[in-house]
Amino acid sequence: MCGIVGAVARENIVPALVEGLRRLEYRGYDSCGVAVNSARGLERMRSIERVSHLDSRLRRARLESASGIAHTRWATHGAPAIRNAHPMLSGDALAVVHNGIIENYEALRDELSNAGYAFVSQTDTEVIAHLIHSLYDGDLFAAVREAVQRLRGAYAIAVVHEDTPHIIVGAREGSPLLIGAAEDGNFIASDALALTGRADRFLFLDDGDVCELTRDTIRVVTRNGEPVEREPQRISVENSAVELGSYRHYMQKEIFEQPEVVAATLRGVEALTPELFGDAAPATFDGIDSVQILACGTSYYAGLVAKYWLETIAKIKTDVEIASEYRYREPVTSRRALVVTISQSGETADTLAALKYAQSLGQTRTLTVCNVPSSAMVQLCGTRYLTRAGQEVGVASTKAFTAQLVALFMLAVTLGRERGHVTALRESQYLQQLHGLPQMLTSMLELEPQIVAWATRLAEKENALFLGRGLQYPVALEGALKLKEISYIHAEAYPAGELKHGPLALVTEAMPVIAIVPDDAMQEKMKSNIQEVRARGGQVYVLADKDAQIASEEGIHVIRMPAHYGPLSPVLYTVPLQLLAYHTACTRGADVDKPRNLAKSVTVE
Structure with missing residues (x-):
């Protein structure tokens, strides 16, 4: 994984490939690259920095082509390194990009090594490139169809060969892949957002499908080789999501x-x-x-x-x-x-x-x-x-x-x-x-200034504990998850009644505790749990309903919510916890939108 873009058209498609990668940056990645069939043959360029860095190198090299593939990779097999970045080559003539995990890659790697193929990466994707190359006899579509029959696991792949510079072949099993059709060419991608403004009709591949694209034609067959008659459909792809506007992140x-x-x-x-x-x-x-x-x-x-x-x-x-x-x-x-x-x-x-x-x-x-x-x-x-x-x-x-x-x-x-x-x-x-x-x-969002004050204190800590009861316990779990994944502060959530069964041992002045206290039947129980924390020197940050009987005092900091909203109150309590995680991460200087080691869509096991 994580993002695939490919194009075959009548004019230079390198800018379209780069723009597609930019639109897929939100998924998270640690390397990126492109491979195109230029006038000099198959050319590849890769980077372990951002897409903008790759774009600068492509511009300096003045790389142009009417067909090619591109990829943003989130490491599964092999560390983030140039040798592991996609596209992967075989024989300097065939290039592959791949999302997913090939479960039988070790057996295939041994087989291909014995056949004389030299592996330079730690990835399972290189196995796909060499396998297709070993089966290629001039018909790329046939070679890909035969190769995928031997793959076990999840994959979405796009393949190009310098012998057929105006053809891209793709295949899908368990990982998303789609075709975008336009007047000036055809595209392939793992996410329709990558093709916003380029394609106006889309065909979503099913598991087992193999496709072949030229600038004028689309061919798709099923796992059994039967032609697919589905026509590309016009689908509106929202572009506003990738426009940041006045927001910081x-x-x-x-x-x-x-x-x-x-x-x-x-x-x-x-x-x-x-x-x-x-x-x-x-x-x-x-x-x-x-x-x-x-x-x-x-x-x-x-x-x-x-x-x-x-x-x-x-x-x-x-x-x-x-x-x-x-x-x-x-x-x-x-x-x-x-x-x-x-x-x-x-x-x-x-x-x-x-x-x-x-x-x-x-x-x-x-x-x-x-x-x-x-x-x-x-x-x-x-x-x-x-x-x-x-x-x-x-x-x-x-x-x-x-x-x-x-x-x-x-x-x-x-x-x-x-x-x-x-x-x-x-x-x-x-x-x-x-x-x-x-x-x-909307009224929850108006609490942001108060949340920022909390975040300033929380950003100095390395651990945090979230407490909730009943309906609010899952909200506490979600609040802890948000904090740990974007600020890198270790955070855990517990049903407040479980405090005395272990977590209370962790409470000191260095352990902030975030508590959710709605004005419901569990209010008195929550207040008792908060006092248990205060008795051990803990600092408690309380989100409380307007009428909840709890007040700010030494060691207890309260932000007032509106009146209790009944069974829908979890929806409201979620928002200040999101804001708390966000502003804590900002204060710590974290990469909020692209937290380390994480990808947006987990399309592999």
């Missing part, structure tokens, strides 16, 4: 976009009925006996909040599983369970694999909460809710998370209504609260 921009994102996610919602989740939803929801949620990272925490909602509002047993663990055990399943996947990209490898595993166990009632209509997860699930969060550029998810929460709350109320646990009056009240969220979120 994309993460800050996306935090402040949350009121409009929630409004967009709720647009047209006038009743909470199964039809919100697709035409098949009424039949899918009928007679379900439980809900199984599968997700990773931030989406997993959204699932934990949803568990409270589903069991409290819909009165339905709900389990939440980390997708990467679920697929490797033998769960007790029910064919009447509704399997819910949650993913921003809809291409999260572990979640996709867990979904397919659940389906293989006979769990055919599936629903996804996703932000990308064209994603594999949407295609695989019988029902879905699209969150309309728009492109999320910052690696640390913000607006996608709040949109997921809104969709999951609507699912809980819908199932509660279908199961007879939500009256028409209660549904109306829930809808009113939902439609009031954008205004409430």
Whole structure:
């Protein structure tokens, strides 16, 4: 992984390749490169710096071509180094870029080494290049088709050869790849955003597809060699997400976009009925006996909040599983369970694999909460809710998370209504609260100056503890995740009642504690937990509802929220924790949008 762009056209495509890489920088990467068929033959240039550095070198070299491929790499096999950067060459005539992981690369590497191929990198991708080269007899399309039959794992690849300078061949299995069509040529990419302003029609490849592009033609065949008749479709790709505007970072921009994102996610919602989740939803929801949620990272925490909602509002047993663990055990399943996947990209490898595993166990009632209509997860699930969060550029998810929460709350109320646990009056009240969220979120953003003051103190620390109870415990987990992934402060979250079962041993003046105290039935319990921290010399930073009975005093710092917002309060508490992580990272001088070692879309295991 992490980003692929390729083009074959009538004019110089090097600027298009570079611009495509710029648009994919948000995914995270540690090296980048291009390979083009120029008048001098196949030429390659790579960098372990930013795309801007690669662009400067390309301009100085005056490299021009009408066809080529480009890549941003996030290291899996082999350290970030020039020798491991893509594109990979074989025989100085064939170049490959690759997202994914080849699981049988060691066996293939031994076989190809014995056949005389010399390996110069530590990557699994070089195996693909040499394998295709070993099978090439003048027909690149045929060689790629034969090679991918021998690959095990996940891949999206684009291949060029100097013998056929006006052809690009691509293939996909378990990692996203699409074709963009335009009047002046054809493109291939791992993300439609890379082709914004270049292509106006898109064809999304399915697993097993192999394609061949010239500037005038597109050919796609299935795994079995059958021609694919799908026509490229006109799809609007939002470009505004990659325009930073007046904001300092994309993460800050996306935090402040949350009121409009929630409004967009709720647009047209006038009743909470199964039809919100697709035409098949009424039949899918009928007679379900439980809900199984599968997700990773931030989406997993959204699932934990949803568990409270589903069991409290819909009165339905709900389990939440980390997708990467679920697929490797033998769960007790029910064919009447509704399997819910949650993913921003809809291409999260572990979640996709867990979904397919659940389906293989006979769990055919599936629903996804996703932000990308064209994603594999949407295609695989019988029902879905699209969150309309728009492109999320910052690696640390913000607006996608709040949109997921809104969709999951609507699912809980819908199932509660279908199961007879939500009256028409209660549904109306829930809808009113939902439609009031954008205004409430705006009031959360107005807390930013107070949050900045907290962040200044927190930035001096190396550890932090987050506490919540009930609905707010998953929010505490998400707050800790945000802080650790962008500021590099070690942070953990606990249900506050667990303090005396171990974490209290960590509390000193050097350990700041962030506590969530809504004005609900758990308020007194939380106040007791806070006093336990203060008694050990800890500094407590409290987010409290307007009417919560807790005041600032020595060692206790309180920021007041609006009045308690009932079951939807987790959506509101999320925002100040996002701002806290953001401003702490800024104070520490961290690369907020591209935290070290992390990629935006985890499309490999």
